[in-house]
Every structure is written in structure tokens, then in C-alpha cells.
Amino acid sequence: MSRISINYIEFYCKHIDVIKAFYGSAFGWTFTDYGDDYTAFEDGALFGGFHRNPEETAGGNPLVVLYTKDLEGVKDKVIVAGGNITVDIFSFPGGRRFHFADPDGNVLAVWSE
The missing domain is CATH 3.10.180.10 (2,3-Dihydroxybiphenyl 1,2-Dioxygenase, domain 1)
Structure with missing residues (x-):
């Protein structure tokens, strides 16, 4: 991993x-x-x-904002671990990302090229 x-x-x-x-x-x-x-x-x-x-x-x-080479894989892990996707994967200049809330409600994002 x-x-x-x-x-x-x-x-x-x-x-x-x-x-x-x-x-x-x-x-x-x-x-x-x-x-x-x-x-x-x-x-x-x-x-x-x-x-x-x-x-x-x-x-x-x-x-x-966190970085990964496997955006979809990390999104799946976030969901399995109990996170809530707050903004689904979207494109922006330079890559793609999604936002999630952890179990306490802290919102972070994950991006990839």
C-alpha cells in the first residue's frame, strides 16, 4: 500500500x-x-x-488535501473505514479529487493526477 x-x-x-x-x-x-x-x-x-x-x-x-495515485481505491477505503463522502470525485485543473468527512465530521480531500 x-x-x-x-x-x-x-x-x-x-x-x-x-x-x-x-x-x-x-x-x-x-x-x-x-x-x-x-x-x-x-x-x-x-x-x-x-x-x-x-x-x-x-x-x-x-x-x-491528501495525495494518492489510486483515487478510487482510497475513496473505497474511506467508505469502508466509516467515512462519509461529502463531495464525489470531480475534475479540476491538474487532476481529480473528492472530499470526505471522518467519523467526527472533520472534512478532508484526496486528490490525484
């Missing part, structure tokens, strides 16, 4: 331009935009992103 590890962290936000200006100025992070509602960041050690999403609350918990 391949090891699954934290690969990416995603935050919700209200205003992408304000977020980019803040983190760029405060910490020197660099950004790559993917449409009007998403910007990815690099801080020199970790990659992540900010997603403008009116259905989620900015300032809430970040979305921790």
Missing part, C-alpha cells in the same frame, strides 16, 4: 485580491490564479490555495 500524506492545504476566502495582497506582503508568498474563484500559493515549502466559495465560511477550518 502506498503512503498517503498531507500534500496541500486549502482555505476559503471572501476576496482573493485582498488575500493575495496580504500573504504576498506579509510572508512573500507567490500565487498562480486558476479562474476568478481560485488562487494557488507557494510559501517555499508547501503548496496550497484560496478558494472563493459563497457556500463556505471564510475563517473556518482549512481543507487539508
Whole structure:
């Protein structure tokens, strides 16, 4: 079995331009935009992103994203282990992913190319 590890962290936000200006100025992070509602960041050690999403609350918990080469297999394991799929597999620029809630309700995502 391949090891699954934290690969990416995603935050919700209200205003992408304000977020980019803040983190760029405060910490020197660099950004790559993917449409009007998403910007990815690099801080020199970790990659992540900010997603403008009116259905989620900015300032809430970040979305921790795990990586795997076997997306469907990991999804099946999550279900068997008692997780609940909250967003089924979908495509995005660079890959595919799904979101799940663990038994305590913590939501994470898993992605693959």
C-alpha cells in the first residue's frame, strides 16, 4: 500500500485580491490564479490555495488535501473505514479529487493526477 500524506492545504476566502495582497506582503508568498474563484500559493515549502466559495465560511477550518495515485481505491477505503463522502470525485485543473468527512465530521480531500 502506498503512503498517503498531507500534500496541500486549502482555505476559503471572501476576496482573493485582498488575500493575495496580504500573504504576498506579509510572508512573500507567490500565487498562480486558476479562474476568478481560485488562487494557488507557494510559501517555499508547501503548496496550497484560496478558494472563493459563497457556500463556505471564510475563517473556518482549512481543507487539508491528501495525495494518492489510486483515487478510487482510497475513496473505497474511506467508505469502508466509516467515512462519509461529502463531495464525489470531480475534475479540476491538474487532476481529480473528492472530499470526505471522518467519523467526527472533520472534512478532508484526496486528490490525484
